Amino acid sequence: MASLAGSRPWIGDFMIQQRVADIMNPSADRLAQINAQYRSAARETLAQALAGCESPAGVFSKMKGMFPSDVVLLENGQALKCENYSCSPAPEYHPELHALDYEWYFTTRTAHELSGEYGSRNGVTICLGAPKVAIAAIHQSRSVVLVDKNPCLLNRFPELGRSEEVHLMDAIDSGRLRLRADAVIFDAPWYLTDTMGWLFAASQLVRAGGSIIFALYPSLVRPSALLERELILDIASTIGSLEVHQEALVYETPLFEQEVLYGSGLPCMAEWRRGDLVCVTASKPLASLPPGLLYRPSIDGAWRSFVIGEQVVKVRKRLLRLRHSEQREDLLAPVGTSFLLDSVSVRAPQREIVDVWTSRNRAARSSNTSLVSLLLRRLARGESLPHAIGPYVSRIPGDFGDQLCELLAMGG
Numbered sequence: 405m406a407s408l409a410g411s412r413p414w415i416g417d418f419m420i421q422q423r424v425a426d427i428m429n430p431s432a433d434r435l436a437q438i439n440a441q442y443r444s445a446a447r448e449t450l451a452q453a454l455a456g457c458e459s460p461a462g463v464f465s466k467m468k469g470m471f472p473s474d475v476v477l478l479e480n481g482q483a484l485k486c487e488n489y490s491c492s493p494a495p496e497y498h499p500e501l502h503a504l505d506y507e508w509y510f511t512t513r514t515a516h517e518l519s520g521e522y523g524s525r526n527g528v529t530i531c532l533g534a535p536k537v538a539i540a541a542i543h544q545s546r547s548v549v550l551v552d553k554n555p556c557l558l559n560r561f562p563e564l565g566r567s568e569e570v571h572l573m574d575a576i577d578s579g580r581l582r583l584r585a586d587a588v589i590f591d592a593p594w595y596l597t598d599t600m601g602w603l604f605a606a607s608q609l610v611r612a613g614g615s616i617i618f619a620l621y622p623s624l625v626r627p628s629a630l631l632e633r634e635l636i637l638d639i640a641s642t643i644g645s646l647e648v649h650q651e652a653l654v655y656e657t658p659l660f661e662q663e664v665l666y667g668s669g670l671p672c673m674a675e676w677r678r679g680d681l682v683c684v685t686a687s688k689p690l691a692s693l694p695p696g697l698l699y700r701p702s703i704d705g706a707w708r709s710f711v712i713g714e715q716v717v718k719v720r721k722r723l724l725r726l727r728h729s730e731q732r733e734d735l736l737a738p739v740g741t742s743f744l745l746d747s748v749s750v751r752a753p754q755r756e757i758v759d760v761w762t763s764r765n766r767a768a769r770s771s772n773t774s775l776v777s778l779l780l781r782r783l784a785r786g787e788s789l790p791h792a793i794g795p796y797v798s799r800i801p802g803d804f805g806d807q808l809c810e811l812l813a814m815g816g
């Protein structure tokens with residue numbers, strides 16, 4: 405595990421604002437330059453990975469977060485698109501994990517190592533959006549507080565009842581809690597805005613001399629990731645001294661991502677995703693949230709969640725009225741050639757038009773999200789499909805039952 409530490413340049417608010425703008429709204433020339441640098445770094449990393457890895461599957465975990473189907477495209481499908489990778493089923497969670505909750509979990513081993521090595525032995529550890537670390541800490545009899553916005557966690561992990569406190573809230577707001585911990589461990593969605601916002605909150609929640617431990621996404625996750633990482637590390641270094649442990653974090657591949665990999669012709673590759681671990685010894689909190697950032701709800705929109713069997717189904721909170729009677733036919737419509745979404749990335753253009761999205765990565769547009777929500781609510785209460793849709797037959801298309809079965813991947 406490589407460790408990088410060192411002094412970083414002083415950065416003021418104006419400089420941060422300029423760097424955020426350079427990442428979020430680059431000029432056309434600058435964007436072309438960022439993309440060219442990314443392609444060249446990706447090719448170099450691929451050459452090193454191909455030379456150094458014994459198995460094709462090992463190559464993906466050395467690609468610094470580049471998505472496997474993009475690696476195959478880059479490599480032109482010569483050595484990597486083979487059918488013989490070891491294939492293990494996705495770990496099961498009840499209810500299932502959802503891409504819109506950014507539920508990429510650490511392996512159990514990584515979670516235990518994090519809690520064992522960085523959790524406080526005698527004081528309190530706050531886990532921000534790190535439920536598996538909180539569970540590991542509970543199993544190690546450590547005192548832990550969990551902050552996470554997802555109420556599904558309470559069913560998924562009944563052991564959370566043994567934590568000191570659970571706060572179901574947005575991590576960005578958690579700096580306001582009257583808590584000061586010896587250690588704060590966080591794993592935000594892998595974007596600049598989330599990581600900066602959570603870092604700000606963590607700096608308010610840790611006592612002076614305590615540690616902030618967080619996951620940092622690798623440099624090939626997207627073209628601007630390298631610039632984002634540099635900015636995050638520069639800002640983190642204003643809180644205290646830093647250490648970076650490269651590729652120390654190993655993630656499970658969630659079911660929704662395995663579905664994408666299968667859909668793009670790649671069998672599951674077990675645990676290909678790696679993150680870097682950053683440790684900050686805190687001396688002073690950040691004075692304010694970095695300016696110029698768009699926060700998650702304004703990017704993702706607002707969604708309702710339904711738990712149907714083991715599946716989590718999300719419906720966009722958007723009131724669309726039926727304008728023409730024939731729109732009834734579009735009560736559920738695929739966004740591509742089928743209900744299977746071919747990406748979970750925030751940058752994927754089809755994500756904008758998705759109205760219904762399942763934890764098995766099936767998605768649809770809908771002409772009437774209120775009616776779909778009503779029907780899903782009945783299914784979530786345990787009603788059978790015919791019973792749930794019975795009262796609404798005049799408002800739904802004839803093949804709606806079949807479409808819903810396909811969307812919920814209930815075909816067998």
Ligand SMILES: C[S@@+](CC[C@H](N)C(=O)[O-])C[C@H]1O[C@@H](n2cnc3c(N)ncnc32)[C@H](O)[C@@H]1O
Nearest residue numbers: 509510533534535536537552553554574575591
């Ligand atoms: C990237 S996952 C990290 C999980 C971590 N790797 C683990 O194994 O413990 C993000 C976690 O943050 C939670 N989450 C996502 N957005 C959040 C937000 N805005 N505020 C609080 N929690 C959030 C999700 O429910 C999920 O538990």
